[in-house]
Amino acid sequence: MTEFQKVLQNSLFLVEGLAAFISILYYRRAKDHYWKYFSFYLILMFFCELFGKWGGNFVEYNKPKFFNYFVIPIEFLFFYWLYAAKSLKRPKLFYIMSSIYLLSFIPNEFYFVPRKIILSFNYTLGCLMLMILVIMEYYxxxxxxxxxxxxxxKMFYINLGVTLFYIGTLPFWAFFSLLTKYMELWNIYFNYFLISGIIMYILFSVSFIWGKQSS
Incomplete structure (x- = not known):
């Protein structure tokens, strides 16, 4: 990892913490609305990042499994709920997409070689379904x-952030093992992954400051 990437990675961690902190500051606005769960989500994700960063100093655990089987599924399931069930008001679509995503772990376990960093098959499927929701939300x-x-x-900022980060980095994680053979290209994608993550959490913060609960 280059020095520039280390700075970006630390910045991403700080901005994620800032988004969680701002969600706490603005919790009073959201406590009687389903947006309060967005606050819970951001706080949980930040604590997961804290554990991922320093948890190994206190307890022995498998970091890739922690993210692949706990953190990433929570991310997808939460956004399916926020988009399909709440913003688009199509709860059946939420249940369908969530079921498909969870079932995708089965072929991933039996037919695909587990990735060192991320389970690319169900991550790719999860992103593709999220992309459908993003397009529907734009419409x-x-x-x-x-x-x-x-x-x-609020959904304008969230949708833009999700587009830049999850949809924009889909090729990076889908072809991760292939890209490692072309380090110059890998570094470009990794830089984008970190920068888009920073922008996404800034947009999440802005959604609390400027967004209305009724949106």
């Missing part, structure tokens, strides 16, 4: 009567 926003007030729409 909903464009056709909404509140399009002129998009700056007050």
């Amino acid at each position: 909903r926003q464009v056709n909404s009567s509140d399009i002129l007030n998009f700056s007050k729409n």
Whole structure:
């Protein structure tokens, strides 16, 4: 890892913590709304990152398994719920996508060689389904009567952040093992992964500051 990437990685960690902190500051606005769960999500993700960063100093654990079987599934399932069940108001779609994603662990275990860093098969599938929800959300926003007030729409910031990070880094994780053979290209993608993560958490923070609970 280059010095620049170390700076980006530390910045991503700090910005993720900042997003969790801001969600706490603005919790009063969200406590009677389903957006309170977004606060819980950001706090949980930050503590997971804390554990991933320093947990090995206190307890022995398998870091890739911790992220592959706990952290990443929570990320996808939460965003499926937020997009499908809440923003798009299609709870059946949430259950369908969640079931497909969870079932994708079965072929991943039996037919694919486990990746050192990430389980690329079900991560790719999870991202593709999230991409469908992202497109649907963009369509909903464009056709909404509140399009002129998009700056007050919490989902506008969240959707943009998810697009940049999850959808934008999909090729990086889908072809991770292949890209390791071309380190120059790998470094470009890894830099984008870190930068887009920083931008995403900044947008998540902005969604609390400027976004309205009714959006």
